[in-house]
Amino acid sequence: MNDETSDPRSAELAQNLSAVQERIARAAQAAGREELPALIVVTKHFPAEDVIRLYDLGVRDVGENKDQEASSKARQVRDRLRARDAQAYDADPLRWHFVGQLQSNKARSVLGYAEAVHSVDRSSLVRGLKKAAVGREAELRCLIQVDLREGAQDGARGGAAPEEIPGLAEAIVGSGGLRLAGLMAVAPLEEPAAEAFARLRRLHAQLLAEHPGADMLSAGMSGDLEQAVAEGATHLRIGRDVLGQRHSAR
Ligand SMILES: *Cc1c(COP(=O)(O)O)cnc(C)c1O
Numbered sequence: 001m002n003d004e005t006s007d008p009r010s011a012e013l014a015q016n017l018s019a020v021q022e023r024i025a026r027a028a029q030a031a032g033r034e035e036l037p038a039l040i041v042v043t044k045h046f047p048a049e050d051v052i053r054l055y056d057l058g059v060r061d062v063g064e065n066k067d068q069e070a071s072s073k074a075r076q077v078r079d080r081l082r083a084r085d086a087q088a089y090d091a092d093p094l095r096w097h098f099v100g101q102l103q104s105n106k107a108r109s110v111l112g113y114a115e116a117v118h119s120v121d122r123s124s125l126v127r128g129l130k131k132a133a134v135g136r137e138a139e140l141r142c143l144i145q146v147d148l149r150e151g152a153q154d155g156a157r158g159g160a161a162p163e164e165i166p167g168l169a170e171a172i173v174g175s176g177g178l179r180l181a182g183l184m185a186v187a188p189l190e191e192p193a194a195e196a197f198a199r200l201r202r203l204h205a206q207l208l209a210e211h212p213g214a215d216m217l218s219a220g221m222s223g224d225l226e227q228a229v230a231e232g233a234t235h236l237r238i239g240r241d242v243l244g245q246r247h248s249a250r
Contacts, residue, residue, distance in 0.1 A: 010053045016242045017041075017057055020225075024236065027229035037220075037229055040097050042239035044069065045246040048076040054242075055081060055094060063118075063237050065100025067109050074113035099184070099218075099237055101158065104128030116141035118184040118218050118237075121160040126171045126178070133177025141181035142172045143218055146203060148196040149188045159185060162203055169211055182216030182234070183207060193224035197231035204232070 020039065028036050042063040043051050051062055051073065064070030074096050081089045098114040101121075107128035110117060120126060120142045133140050147159030160168055165183070172180040185200045187193035197219055204217050220228025222241035229236070240246065 009050070010056070012244075013050065013053050013242065014057050016244070017054070017059070020238055020241050023225060024229065027226040030226075031230045033229070037233050038235045040218075040235055040237045041242050042099065042237050043073070043243065044100075044239065046243050048073050048080070050243060051077045051094070052080060060092070061095050061097060063097040063099045063239075065098070067098070067102070067106040070096065070098065071109050071113060097237075107132040111136060111140060114140070116143065116181060118143040119145045120168065120172065121145045121147075121158075123168065123171050126168065126175065130175040130178055133175070136177055139177060139179040141216070142178050143182045143184040143216055144168050144172070146183055146185045146200060148185050148200060149190060165203060165207060166210070169207060169214070173211065180211055180214045182214045182218065184218035186221070187219070187224050187227070193227040194230065197224075197227050197233070201231045
């Protein structure tokens with residue numbers, strides 16, 4: 001087909017990808033789920049070339065956690081894939097998911113490439129996204145990130161407390177340009193992932209009772225995807241097990 005699919009790195013990514021897909025299929029089967037959850041490959045710290053290789057391997061959903069890195073990577077990838085065949089790319093483009101902590105003043109930039117933000121955790125960010133989304137054609141899918149640490153009140157952001165979910169949901173729903181898409185969480189280190197994801201699933205059921213369209217449940221990373229699939233995750237965010245070890249210097 002094209003040169004990017006025959007180099008050693010592409011072969012490595014293909015192998016990792018199929019191993020992860022195999023794990024997802026097995027976990028779904030064990031949980032008695034007929035529909036497979038979607039795989040979002042988290043490409044942070046890896047170059048545009050790898051995203052292009054993943055595209056050639058059929059990946060369409062990718063995740064990033066820093067706006068500066070993501071915005072230039074998304075532009076590079078789009079330009080290079082469109083240079084190959086603009087029509088084909090526009091008919092079947094990549095979808096960028098923003099999964100990291102986000103400052104409100106970066107909202108405009110993120111809206112330039114992302115179609116979903118998984119990390120909405122405070123009303124000031126909802127306001128920033130809402131302002132940036134004015135006049136935009138497609139709605140931005142917003143997931144509320146939940147802090148699953150029990151009783152955590154240390155102010156280290158990385159999710160809203162469970163009791164903040166209803167208020168944030170209302171704020172998102174009342175914003176033209178934004179769509180309430182669901183919940184996201186990262187399993188805390190302090191307890192088994194299965195228990196934390198079980199709580200997340202109950203919180204999601206409560207949200208769905210009020211907002212039936214908020215059907216995305218974004219949970220599960222390389223180390224805990226099986227537990228997330230067992231607890232009903234609809235979107236898995238997998239980095240290392242597809243791309244390899246990240247270098248911590250960045
Ligand atoms: C990096 C990251 C992931 C992927 O984690 P891996 O352990 O590399 O699979 C998932 N979600 C978020 C929010 C991340 O920042």
